Amino acid sequence: MDDYSSELPGKLLSDLRRAAYTVKGAESVTVVTHIDADGITAGVIAAETLRRLGIRHTLRFERKITEETVADINACTDDLVWICDLGSAYMGQFVRSGLVVTDHHVPDPKWRSGQSMLEAFGTVHQLNPHMYRVSGSYEVSGAGMTYLLSKAISPDNTDLAYLAVIGAIGDFQDTRESKLVGWNRIILDDAVKAGDITVSNGIRYFGRGTRPILQFLQYGEPAVDGLTGNVDACMGLLQMYDIQMYGSDGKKRTWMDLTDVERAILTDELMTRTVREEDRKALFGELYSVTRYDPRSCLGDAKEFATTLNSCGRYDDAETGARICEGDMFALEDAESNRKDHRKNISLALAYVKENKLLRRLNHIQYFDAGSAIRETVVGIVAGMILSSSDAVPDMPILAFADADDGVKVSARAPRSLIDRGLDLSRIMSSAAESVGGMGGGHNVAAGATIPEGKEKVFLEKVDELVAASLSP
Ligand SMILES: [Mn+2]
Incomplete structure (x- = not known):
């Protein structure tokens, strides 16, 4: 296939x-x-x-x-x-x-x-x-x-x-095809045969077992025209099909709590409203359940499991993440507080960049310098979120600077369209960082570097030049 x-x-x-x-x-x-x-x-x-x-x-x-x-x-x-x-x-x-x-x-x-x-x-x-x-x-x-x-x-x-499946998903390796491919597929087969993962198909929004249905629709990615971000429209859609937001137990229902028919109706609505082929592909695809955990917990879905681990790591608490992987349920409480901090930090950071109009542009790149206002551990995520927002130019790589212990940390993200044209951020970050006495690397779509303080401007110009060179025919 x-x-x-x-x-x-x-x-x-x-x-x-x-x-x-x-x-x-x-x-x-x-x-x-x-x-x-x-x-x-x-x-x-x-x-x-x-x-x-x-x-x-x-x-x-x-x-x-x-x-x-x-x-x-x-x-x-x-x-x-x-x-x-x-x-x-x-x-x-x-x-x-x-x-x-x-x-x-x-x-x-x-x-x-x-x-x-x-x-x-x-x-x-x-x-x-x-x-x-x-x-x-x-x-x-x-x-x-x-x-x-x-x-x-x-x-x-x-x-x-199954742990390797969670790791791959944590690195977004399932996003390109909306499923795991390549060697990941071989590893997935092992996890399925071992009975640790089950695979299903459906809407790939985050939080199918944990987010109330309204938020699930409202905050889903990719955005669906007229629905995403619009709470009234989401509520209207639920009312139109008489889909209850609360269960008979008085609790908010999640996507998983819906009946098969209700899910099919909403899936159809979301797909019908999504026109771009790219978005349709991202919207619907494979979902991976971690069988040993309650599907309504933050470990029941491989993506959420990975998110839980990522938030541990970002707050210098990778050990808690390791304890979770080892099945230590006390570790989950520690992780939950990490997760809350993480969400709060990201939304504060996004607001900070917007309110202070920090986003700047050169000829071929856009960037913002967060100084010490944004933790270096989340600045990459913030850069990625800004790149996919309406504040950014959609077909330019984005760079973000944040102060770190050992210099200035740079996070870079590039849109897929540029990767298809041959852009490799990893190479660009590595050679631009080297030219100012720093170190860099990563992946073609997401890369990072650490450079000496005061070298930001020279570094940006170098990156701008390298991006131009790699995109010229
Ligand atoms: Mn990795």
Whole structure:
């Protein structure tokens, strides 16, 4: 049906087997992972795999790889350091023996050519989809690569596949096709066979089991003309079909509480009102339920599960996210307060950018500088939301600056239309950051950098120039 490979390439399987051999031979392992949903699930998969092998291990979360992290990893006295959802961009800087990287970010091009001696001795393994010409933005995530290694270590580990599904969804890998594809599909099959995920089709709005039906319609994305953002219109639609907002128990009904007929009617209404093919595709597609949790809880849907983990990570509480993945229900209460903070911070940040008219434009990019008013951990989300709002020019990348401990953090997002024309934000951010003495990278649609204070203007001009160059025929 789809044109993605339904099998893993032989080269990957043999690379996985060699890495599995290295992991199994270790007596002590430090797992270093990223703080977002993909990183947290990856870290839990790695840690659980090691626990099952009886290997002593510690799990460590990092917001990103810094010079200090590189030095720590190089100096670590454990037999092995296993880096998940991070590391590929810094391969050239690791000089230790005993290193496994399961990542999906763009690899360090310098390392590729010089790879080698350590790898030849079988002590350094980088497992990254880019090395097999597979997309790291929608075909497999960091948790996915970590899971594939876990499964190579023991076929019994397929009960961890559902965590990799959540990780991929946390990185928005299901948005492009409104379903998981590529290697993610293979991982999804494992999770379904293990009984941990069920797949259904429907309206892909957020909160089908948790949001009251009115809010579900009102805040859904993609927007439906005449409905989204308009509470009266949403209420009118419900009244037109006599769909009750409250159940017989007096509680607000969610999308899941509706009858099949009610859902079919509303689905039809939403689809009929959506004209653009792109929006129709985004609106309707696959939904993933996590079977072990109540469908009306924030863990019952893979997307919401991932959102819960992401909000933990953003508030320096990835450990709580890991506890949730391990099934610790006390961790959920901690996460709920993170989630509330997160929603509040985002709406305050959006209002701040709008009210202060911070959005500026160069020839080919738009940007805003939030200074210390917006947390560096949410500025990327805010940039993405502004890009899809009417305040922004729809076909220009957006950049956002925020103060960070180690300089100025830059988050960049690009519209799909530009990616289709060949724009690669990851490359642009990396080379523009390098030109001002910073570091950058990421994915083609979403990338980031850290640059020295005071270099913002030069950096912007460089990015503007690189965007122009990459879009010129
Ligand atoms: Mn990731």
